[in-house]
Amino acid sequence: MPALPLGDAGKYVAMAYIVLLALLAIYIGIMARKIARAEHRMSELDELLRERQR
Amino acid sequence: MRRVSLPAVTAVALLVAYSMVFFSAPIEEDQGFVQKIFYLHVPLAIVTLCGFIAGAVMAGMYLCSGNREWDARSYVAVHISLILGVGGLITGSIWAKASWGHWWVWQEPTLVSYLIILLLFCCYQPLRFAIEDPERQARYAAVFALTGGAFIPVNFIAVRMAAAYTHPRVFQVTGAQLPLSMGITFVAALAAIALLFATMFRFELRAKALRRRVRALERVASDQLDEIRAPRREPAPAGDGAPGVPRPAAPIAIRS
Numbered sequence: 001m002p003a004l005p006l007g008d009a010g011k012y013v014a015m016a017y018i019v020l021l022a023l024l025a026i027y028i029g030i031m032a033r034k035i036a037r038a039e040h041r042m043s044e045l046d047e048l049l050r051e052r053q054r
Numbered sequence: 055m056r057r058v059s060l061p062a063v064t065a066v067a068l069l070v071a072y073s074m075v076f077f078s079a080p081i082e083e084d085q086g087f088v089q090k091i092f093y094l095h096v097p098l099a100i101v102t103l104c105g106f107i108a109g110a111v112m113a114g115m116y117l118c119s120g121n122r123e124w125d126a127r128s129y130v131a132v133h134i135s136l137i138l139g140v141g142g143l144i145t146g147s148i149w150a151k152a153s154w155g156h157w158w159v160w161q162e163p164t165l166v167s168y169l170i171i172l173l174l175f176c177c178y179q180p181l182r183f184a185i186e187d188p189e190r191q192a193r194y195a196a197v198f199a200l201t202g203g204a205f206i207p208v209n210f211i212a213v214r215m216a217a218a219y220t221h222p223r224v225f226q227v228t229g230a231q232l233p234l235s236m237g238i239t240f241v242a243a244l245a246a247i248a249l250l251f252a253t254m255f256r257f258e259l260r261a262k263a264l265r266r267r268v269r270a271l272e273r274v275a276s277d278q279l280d281e282i283r284a285p286r287r288e289p290a291p292a293g294d295g296a297p298g299v300p301r302p303a304a305p306i307a308i309r310s
Binding site: 041042048 | 086087094095137144148151152254258264265272275
């Protein structure tokens with residue numbers, strides 16, 4: 001198993017992989033927020049309609 | 055038979071592929087450890103360009119069928135390709151800095167053409183959301199995606215025909231210029247990134263469907279509340295209009 005060369009080359013390789021991870025984390029964060037908001041709105045609507053039907 | 059979940063398969067594929075990159079693929083003699091970026095940058099670029107072409111095909115399907123589902127698919131394919139494309143651009147730039155000593159080389163046709171394609175598709179969303187009418191929005195966006203998608207193979211051929219370049223050509227008509235161990239690792243990384251694209255595509259399509267359902271529910275709820283309120287005639291408070299005039303229904307706040 002090759003040892004990780006954490007010199008100059010390792011710095012660039014780490015940077016490249018971290019960029020992709022960061023992009024994915026941002027994307028998942030934004031999508032999770034949108035979905036949470038939609039679910040919250042859905043439960044609000046559900047509650048509102050139940051209240052009106054009573 | 056139990057169905058295998060796509061996100062789980064993607065996670066395993068990414069783990070296996072990038073374990074192969076770091077622990078089994080040999081270190082390239084010329085570039086050394088920096089060449090490991092190849093297994094990230096090239097699959098990202100390939101999946102991005104294929105995603106744009108897929109978006110164009112789906113846009114064509116929308117124009118042929120008029121089915122809005124194809125429009126949603128085309129939109130999501132372009133959106134995810136843009137995200138992965140930005141990743142490809144940044145990783146490529148880091149690789150260029152590490153091996154050529156420059157973040158960007160303007161004389162290099164491969165780099166510039168990739169940037170042009172990315173910038174072209176960056177215009178897709180502003181164009182789409184600048185149009186209010188949903189039918190026109192979908193139609194114009196489909197024409198744009200189709201034109202942009204057709205531009206990719208033309209661009210690819212033009213760059214291949216360019217005489218001078220510093221960007222390496224690893225894949226030739228005669229086959230890949232890679233040893234077998236590197237080739238297998240590259241195919242594993244490409245499959246993992248393609249699976250990542252598929253997972254994100256499905257995830258975003260579902261999220262879009264959920265938001266569409268919420269909007270539809272909001273419309274139904276708004277109509278029902280109007281119906282409930284309509285026959286009720288409440289006396290208006292003193293000094294607030296004529297008695298017996300129904301109070302206007304409070305609208306439900308509709309979020310876009």
